[in-house]
Amino acid sequence: QKEVEQDPGPLSVPEGAIVSLNCTYSNSAFQYFMWYRQYSRKGPELLMYTYSSGNKEDGRFTAQVDKSSKYISLFIRDSQPSDSATYLCAMASSWGKLQFGAGTQVVVTP
Amino acid sequence: SQTIHQWPATLVQPVGSPLSLECTVEGTSNPNLYWYRQAAGRGLQLLFYSVGIGQISSEVPQNLSASRPQDRQFILSSKKLLLSDSGFYLCAWSTGQDNSPLHFGNGTRLTVT
Numbered sequence: 001q002k003e004v005e006q007d008p009g010p011l012s013v014p015e016g017a018i019v020s021l022n023c024t025y026s027n028s029a030f031q032y033f034m035w036y037r038q039y040s041r042k043g044p045e046l047l048m049y050t051y052s053s054g055n056k057e058d059g060r061f062t063a064q065v066d067k068s069s070k071y072i073s074l075f076i077r078d079s080q081p082s083d084s085a086t087y088l089c090a091m092a093s094s095w096g097k098l099q100f101g102a103g104t105q106v107v108v109t110p
Numbered sequence: 111s112q113t114i115h116q117w118p119a120t121l122v123q124p125v126g127s128p129l130s131l132e133c134t135v136e137g138t139s140n141p142n143l144y145w146y147r148q149a150a151g152r153g154l155q156l157l158f159y160s161v162g163i164g165q166i167s168s169e170v171p172q173n174l175s176a177s178r179p180q181d182r183q184f185i186l187s188s189k190k191l192l193l194s195d196s197g198f199y200l201c202a203w204s205t206g207q208d209n210s211p212l213h214f215g216n217g218t219r220l221t222v223t
Contacts, residue, residue, distance in 0.1 A: 032209040043116075043200050043214035044154075088154070092209040102153035 003027050006089055006101030015110050019076035023089035023101045026070065030091040030099075033065050035074045038086045038103065047087075048074065079108045112137035116201045116215030123222055129174075129188040131218050133201030136182065141203040143184040144212060145176055148198040160184060161206070196222045 006023045013019055021035075031052055036044035048063040050056045056063045064073040072091070076083055089101040116133045123129060135141050145157040156169045158176035166176050173192050177185045184201060198219050202212040 032211075034211050036214075041217070041219065043202075043216045044212075046211050046213065049211050090212075094209055096209070097156065097159070098209075098212060100154040 001026060003099045004089065004091060004101045007104055008102055010105040010107055012107045012109060013079055015079060015081060015108055017079050017108075019074075019079050019083065019106055019108070021074040021076075021087050021089075021104050021106070023072050023091075024070055025072075025091060025099075027091075027093065027099075028067075028070065029093035029096070030067075030070075031094055032092045033063070033072050034090040034098070035061075035063055036088040036090060038088060040085075044088055076106075081108050081110050084108045112203070112213065114201060114203055114213060114215040116218060118218055119216065120219045121221070123191050123220065125193055125222055126190050129186070129191050129195070129220070131186040131199055131201075131220075133184045133186075133215055134182055135203045138182070138203065138205075140181060140206070142206060142210075143178060143182075144202040144204070145174075145184065145186050146200040146202060146214075148200060148217075154200070158186070191222045193222050196220055 004025045033050045035048040037047050038044040053065045053067045060077045062075045084107050086103040086105045088103040090098045092098045113136045144159045146154045160166050160178045174188050200217045201215040204210045204212050
């Protein structure tokens with residue numbers, strides 16, 4: 001079993017809709033959680049960085065962490081065609097290296 | 111601000127040829143440096159990481175090697191490329207803590223023919 005599970009998609013939504021992405025994990029020691037956005041043929045770009053449980057909001061993006069369920073989410077409000085990309089989750093314990101999900105491809109159609 | 115440069119952006123090499131990919135970081139000192147390979151649909155595979163000059167840790171035994179000749183320079187090499195070395199190679203840096211986020215370069219797409 002992989003430590004981090006992420007549905008590869010593709011996830012197709014109409015412009016203006018809410019995009020909902022999630023990852024599940026098995027290691028209860030994970031405390032640091034990240035979301036990256038990767039456009040085609042580019043490197044991943046850090047979107048959100050959170051510690052422990054709770055919500056974090058940054059503009060149209062909201063990251064949620066539920067450590068009791070070992071489940072993290074990223075929501076994108078008012079989605080735009082420019083949000084079309086692959087989104088990767090990543091997480092780490094206080095001593096371990098980052099573990100990445102495989103990424104979810106998102107397509108926002110005009 | 112910190113920036114990371116990685117080159118070349120694309121590379122086509124024949125089987126058996128050598129490889130050298132270079133990565134440099136600006137605007138920070140003593141970063142942790144990483145080489146990842148990304149295969150389609152398979153996520154990011156950590157290949158090497160370095161916490162200082164001359165200090166290299168290998169995560170996956172393979173046909174590749176890494177070196178860090180200067181504080182902010184990281185090089186990925188191979189003496190003889192295999193077809194299976196094709197992929198998207200990403201360099202990244204972070205601060206000294208293992209759990210700190212990584213910041214990636216724009217990658218090199220390597221095709222071995």
